[in-house]
Amino acid sequence: MMRNRAPRTARLGLGVALVCCSLAALPLTASAASWTGSRLVPDPGFEESTSSAARWSVSGQSGAVSVVSSPVHGGHVAARIADTSADEGVSLRSEHLAASPGEELTASAWVDRVSGQGGYLYLEFWKADGTTRVSAVSTAAGTGTGWQQLTARGVVPDDAVTATVLAYSNVADQGTTVWDDTTVTTLPPPARRVPNAGFEEPREGTRPTEWTVSAPGGSATVVTSGAHSGLRALRIADNSTTGEVSALSRAVPVTAGETITASAWASGTTGSLYLEFRRSDGTRIEPPSKVDVGTGSGWKKVTVAAAAPSDATTTSVRLYDDQKSTGTTTWDDVVLRSSLDSAYAEAVGTGTVLFVGDQRVESYANVTRSVHPGTKTGDPALASVGTGVVLAGGAWDGNPRVSGTVLPAPGGGYRMWYTAADGSTCGYCTGYAESTDGIHWDRSMETHSVYPYGPGGVVANPASTGPRYYMLHSHGPDSPQSDHYYAAQSNDGKTWTEMNSGNPVINGWDVVNVTYDPSTSRYVAMTKQYPVGYVANTNPAGPRTVWMSTSTDFVHWTSPRPSFAADLRDDAAITDPAPSGHARWSEVYGMPAIRYGEQYLGLPWVFDITDSPTTLADPGPDKGRQHVELASSQDLLNWSRPSLGNLIAPGAAGSWDWGWDMTGTTLLTVGDQVRLYYAAFAGQHSCSAGDVSAGLCTTPFGNSRVGLVTWPKDRFASFHAGAGGGSVTTRTLSPSGSRLTVNVAPGSGSLRVEVLDADGNPISGYTATDATPITSDTLGTAVGWGSRTTLPAGPIRLRFDLTAGDLYSYTIS
Template sequence: MNRENAAPDTLYNGIKLPEIWPPTGIDGTSREPLPVPYLQNPPAVIPIQVGRQLFVDDFLIEQSTLHRTFHKPRWHEGNPVLKPETGLEMNSGVCPVACPFNDGVFYDPKDQLFKMWYHAGWFDGIAYAESKDGIRWERKLLDIEPGTNRVLATRPGFRRDGVGVWLDHDAQDPNERFKMFAYFRTPDGEFGEVYTSPDGIHWGEPVRTGPCGDNTTFFYNPFRQKWVYSIRTGLGSDRSYFRIRSYREHDDFVQGADWSDEDTVVWSRADDLDPPHPEHQCPTQLYNIDAVAYESVILGLFQIHQGPPNHVCEEAGFPKITELMIGFSRDGFHFDRSDRTPFLACSQQEGTWNRAYLHSAGGSCLVVGDELYFYVGGFSGISPQRGGDLYAGASTGLAVLRRDGFASMDAPQGGGELMTRLIRFDGSYLFVNANTKDGELRVELLDESGHAVDGYTMEDCIPVRADQTLAQVQWVGRNDLSDWVGKPVKLRFLLTEGELYSFWVSPDAFGASRGFVAAGGPGFTGPIDTVGSK
């Protein structure tokens, strides 16, 4: 097996990768939950120079009396924000579709626009829309196929399936600023292709990928500068295992698409902690993983298939059930999935835009002020021609979450404490994302031996009493931690009546985290938060 990374590699957060990478030996047919090695054996000292430090797992926590709460986004009241309207999207009334079928939604700082690539008409177009605010979308008529907003010209016999699009801020060649994977069904077979583009509209010649299934996607891991292909894979003849994920990473997006089976490893799958649908009782399957770098972690959206089988849905004329679960990775491969309740759930109500078959978008989410925007494709199953259909009535919805709001550490009655493991930072200003409008948060600095540092004790700390996604922590007569740069220390948080979402140490008083901002957002100049509250 070809390994680009045979030598050990220590990551930005102190995690040391094993000599064999990516890891091998995962049984794709097992239903046992997958281990997360770095949680079992965290670094002795954790560098926190990159990004807001999220409490989505116990990686940073040595001890705590706070309890973790996982949070869910709320659906935007004006959903859907994009629905089938044009001739291309209406699909002659058979299977209207206007939503990300993965595809992609990004904010482009160059044009200061939200940009969406989406599935237009079932198995038909890859289309483009743009927005100034992420809510009101405009379809531009393009020069690819006059009178439409297609970004790829129609080829006889080619029917699109899963697609992924990425805005590459670090592209060395401006003609490769946008990248795309597309899976096609043709009279001569099914296969994947990759493309590059200077503007996301005019795409170069296709390059055929290695073997893969539909709904294959990809993402960029900026922590290791690797392109990662999330490959739909089937194992054996048992239909319980025909939807799992294999993994392929490479330095170069196009060269990395030329893989063989020997170049990939089994990556992820559903397991016994993914509950079946109470009515259908089908074994759960992993339909897809979309992922993106968010602050100091890789955020994963796991699309879990709960059934019923396609033939049942086809006969009855309704969409299958896939819901989006959340996971987090600190090494880019192993994901902690402690929360097995749907992050974004189907309504399962006839006549609603998000009745079933939810799909995440490439890029996963965007940072818009104090909130995160998640764009989701949902299927109603409503077909003007057929009445109901498995793949009809697809629209785009928006879900909104507090920035860093995936999980919070909450105070029990009477208050509680959280102490970090040993950490090391190179910034000077401590910030938190917390809701303490009805209580307060104090922070104490501990030296390597666990003793409180004079001048930085709980008594010295000026309480944080606010609901803010960016609040500076200060001590009486001291507003920074510059004397402790590069030294192993611990932080102890004392919380009453509130929720703590994240903390970070910034090099500037504006609170820039130097972490990654997923698919971007207004005010950011690129993929990294360099602005804070500016």
């Protein structure tokens, strides 16, 4: 993520300029040893070939890179770069490692500077297209000959999805270097995260969104130049010796006794980083822990750690300049690490691993990724109101929509709970319908709302006793009680009563999506959490983001924790124009999190804002369109989303699902088909006819319908291999099962699965040569290696070699 200047500008392959600096000396955080894991660089010691670097790409001088048997640091061979040009550099780049935003990678390699100058080790981060580099960090070889280890460390930026290791001889360097034994280690993304930790949220302009500023001695403003990473940073300018300046982050939950390590990057010589703990009533526990920025120029990483006291419930970070000093310091990239953070877990139960995210992916080469929009499937009787429609507006529910839920009904068929809003008889309430096939819906048994508030998801109670159904809901955005979520229960799905004596069960505002996870026996609520003390049009509301809470009884919920937010990629992907002088940015309006096989699938509703009343704290009148994407997670806190493709293809302009898509909370598997119910408005959010006349938007809000999209089982996203084929390698697996099946459409090609040991070496009897090729389109066929039909004991890795077509998932059972 570094953007500092190196002594030279280095020209590398793919025609991009590299400007960066050394991070070799960065300290690891206090508890890092317990979380650190290994990543496998393909062919790390260049042992797979005796003539060239088999899995590494070369750019620069022809013939400058070769594999040699002497000198070597380990194994039998090493890679030599012989740079003989004064105006052309030479680079040797590894295959792409899958990387998750927030993951901290450390690349190391051994280099022998045989003669002359040269020798740089780079860690590079790349966008999803594989050719656009986001940032890079580097370290240079020291003088002299003999083997030395170089190290480069960096955090994966929000808009990067892969990383590569690069051995490099600079443009102005002439000489010979030999490289060997490359390694990459990782610290996984942290479980405790500061909202807007990089100050990238643009909602409030120069004010740091989701931070509380107190500046009697000067100012704390967001700047768009000189950031440590990304586009923005926070500049604290203290010009008074009698008044301090501080910016306090949103509070995040902690557990008594856990050790929290806070870090931030600072450029300046005044100010301090504080780590603060608070009690349940919001009072600060004294004294806070702090560290001063210190002397020296350029960006410095400052770190402070402390154990959470026994009465602590939350922690916050404060960026502070006291009243005794004056000066200016720029801050960026705040990170919280916890002693409760966990490393990568290699155990795999019986379940499907989708290639939606990269939690189980180590590396890949010569493949592209894509999300596959569902097929719109509707009631033929409703074709006149839109393709894929299964529920149109009725007499009392003129704008039916999901967020809501569809569940199998006892005894067969399906039940739907949906939000009804016609603006008169029912503003935000719950409608109910039944179906025998999930396509033709009947609401004649309930010709009015079954509950006065819209459903934030309905879940079936898995217990044999108690109510059959639970629901979370808010009281609507215009209610005095809109800053909480409430629970309700029902025995038949039609008659609902309040739980918890009518008291709220979670703090939050507006949208909530609740699901049930049978693998952990927990209810999962994905909520909005606006800052405490929010008052419409008075206090800053902050951006729309998603927080996570869980419960085992539907009444007692864990404290909400930050889970998902839009990032720079979403902002850059907006194509709709904004009115003159208006900025464009994305927020996440809501997101169900649904257990599916070995992962959770997130369905983020990405709101592309093209007009915002920035003078108001209330974001309600924001205008723009909304689309649905796809993400995956193992822990509900860190999400992988390497492809930003639409999960539901928007309809043509003017159609019912062109403007504002949202989803239900269930993915229903019916035979070999997966169903997702969704709803949409034809127009843009909060767009009225008057707004259209004023040029603030193009299509008025309204004309909602409920629709259905379907997929063949597991086929939401894939790796695609074109001409020449490609490969995907998993991270280490220690599965509880031994039978491997795959979901693949190889087209005119084939798929072979090779089993590797933890170090990436093919296991005898399970090589690609031993593997039986799969040549047919299949939703699930067993993989074999000659007479072998079961996997060897773990830890293992799987390498999928695909000559053409799409690879969607694998299952170990």
